[in-house]
Amino acid sequence: xxxxxxxxxxxxxxxxxxxxxxxxxxxxxxxxxxxxxxxxxxxxxxxxxxxxxxxxxxxxxxxxxxxxxxxxxxxxxxxxxxxxxxxxxxxxxxxxxxxxxxxxxxxxxxxxxxxxxxxxxxxxxxxxxxxxxxxxxxxxxxxxxxxxxxxxxxxxxxxxxxxxxxxxxxxxxxxxxxxxxxxxxxxxxxxxxxxxxxxxxxxxxxxxxxxxxxxxxxxxxxxxxxxxxxxxxxxxxxxxxxxxxxxxxxxxxxxxxxxxxxxxxxxxxxxxxxxxxxxxxxxxxxxxxxxxxxxxxxxxxxxxxxxxxxxxxxxxxxxxxxxxxxxxxxxxxxxxxxxxxxxxxxxxxxxxxxxxx
Numbered sequence: 289x290x291x292x293x294x295x296x297x298x299x300x301x302x303x304x305x306x307x308x309x310x311x312x313x314x315x316x317x318x319x320x321x322x323x324x325x326x327x328x329x330x331x332x333x334x335x336x337x338x339x340x341x342x343x344x345x346x347x348x349x350x351x352x353x354x355x356x357x358x359x360x361x362x363x364x365x366x367x368x369x370x371x372x373x374x375x376x377x378x379x380x381x382x383x384x385x386x387x388x389x390x391x392x393x394x395x396x397x398x399x400x401x402x403x404x405x406x407x408x409x410x411x412x413x414x415x416x417x418x419x420x421x422x423x424x425x426x427x428x429x430x431x432x433x434x435x436x437x438x439x440x441x442x443x444x445x446x447x448x449x450x451x452x453x454x455x456x457x458x459x460x461x462x463x464x465x466x467x468x469x470x471x472x473x474x475x476x477x478x479x480x481x482x483x484x485x486x487x488x489x490x491x492x493x494x495x496x497x498x499x500x501x502x503x504x505x506x507x508x509x510x511x512x513x514x515x516x517x518x519x520x521x522x523x524x525x526x527x528x529x530x531x532x533x534x535x536x537x538x539x540x541x542x543x544x545x546x547x548x549x550x551x552x553x554x555x556x557x558x559x560x561x562x563x564x565x566x567x568x569x570x571x572x573x574x575x576x577x578x579x580x581x582x583x584x585x586x587x588x589x590x591x592x593x594x595x596x597x598x599x600x601x602x603x604x605x606x607x608x609x610x611x612x613x614x615x616x617x618x619x620x621x622x623x624x625x626x627x628x629x630x631x632x633x634x635x636x637x638x639x640x641x642x643x644x645x
Contacts, residue, residue: 298340306331307343312373313403316410319346321357328352329360375590377401378415381408382423391424415590416566426562481522484530485511488542490632494518495538496527501555505541505608507628521606545609548576548640556610560601563594567601574615577640581619603627609636 298304306314314331321328322338328349329335346352349359381397397420398408412420481503483496494514496504504521506514518527530538537554544552558568566589574580580588586598602613608628614636618624626633 296341298343298345301345303331303345304340304343308337310334313407316407317347317404319349319352320344321346321352321355326357327360328357333360335360374411375415377403378412378590381412381420382416385420385424386427391421394420418562418566418569423562423566426565479522479525480528481518481525482528482530482534483515483518484534484538485514486535486538486542488545490545490628490635493538493542493545495534495541496522497534497537498557500557502537502607502610503557503559504606505610506606507608507632541609545636546639548636551576552610554610556607558607558611560604563591563597564601564604567598568605568611571602571605571611571613571616574612576612576615579615579617579621579637582616583619585616599625615640 303314303318303320305311307320310332312332317331319328319330320338321344323342323344324338327335328346344355346355346357378401381401384392384397384400394405394409397412398405401408401411403411409419412418412423416423418426479498481496481498483494483504485492485494487493490507491509492507492511492514494504494506494508494511494517495502496506496518504518506517508514508517515527540554541552558565560568567585570580570585570588582595582598582602583592586592586595589598591597598616602616603625605611605613605627608614614626614633616625623630623633623637
């Protein structure tokens with residue numbers, strides 16, 4: 289018996305094949321609406337497949353909603369399912385990046401995850417807060433620092449971290465270490481760190497700057513203790529006292545502390561592990577006047593079980609107010625765990641939430 293079925297235009301559309309396959313690689317590229325039910329779904333939706341004659345495609349969920357469609361009742365379940373899948377795939381990609389001798393290409397990472405390069409790039413950044421390249425660079429930076437701090441030779445450190453030539457490593461050394469690798473291994477020898485200590489309404493404040501940007505903003509009660517803290521961080525750097533121009537920089541930081549609405553846009557010299565940098569990036573995305581819990585930050589960076597590690601990354605932050613760890617609170621909204629004291633945290637938050645004159 290022969291079939292009299294004539295394929296409709298939708299069935300000849302390559303997007304329909306992705307719907308039939310419930311292909312997660314197509315998620316983010318389009319959604320489809322079902323005319324008879326008034327709902328729209330992502331390509332990988334687990335919802336019952338509709339008659340193709342009742343389907344129309346949209347480039348985004350926003351377009352579908354503008355056309356009068358609403359999300360499928362399965363959308364929340366699908367979203368949870370997809371988020372779980374994405375987290376697992378990104379975790380595998382992170383391990384692939386960490387174990388590779390050199391950074392895998394975006395195409396190779398996407399192919400291993402079963403996604404298009406564009407979609408994988410967006411998913412990876414959504415889960416980790418970093419692009420695949422950014423994650424790889426942060427991981428290499430951490431490995432280089434760890435090797436040099438443990439006394440390994442520069443050659444051993446650079447090859448172990450995935451640099452396959454001396455020239456490539458030395459080209460990237462300033463970005464990775466903020467100084468020559470031999471200077472970093474020697475505790476910052478030959479590196480100039482300019483600093484100044486001042487006073488603000490929260491007590492003593494120390495601001496330090498390398499050639500790359502502000503590398504420390506420290507708060508406390510004892511100015512001498514702040515200088516000792518800086519010396520511990522850069523053991524053999526050349527610590528240079530402030531001149532008039534640098535005092536203008538510390539005045540900007542103090543001004544921000546006193547009036548957060550002024551904003552603080554400074555070049556930063558941020559140095560941390562890959563995980564710490566993911567946390568710190570998430571902190572900088574919290575708007576002034578808002579807070580987030582440690583659990584929420586862990587969720588945002590794709591590590592929902594790493595709440596304690598998030599708290600530890602906040603405690604390791606040496607750039608007070610510039611990386612606003614004071615905006616992270618407990619899940620019940622109470623304040624805890626601020627490196628420079630709970631009362632300073634309270635005052636910073638009160639100033640950010642106070643009505644502006």
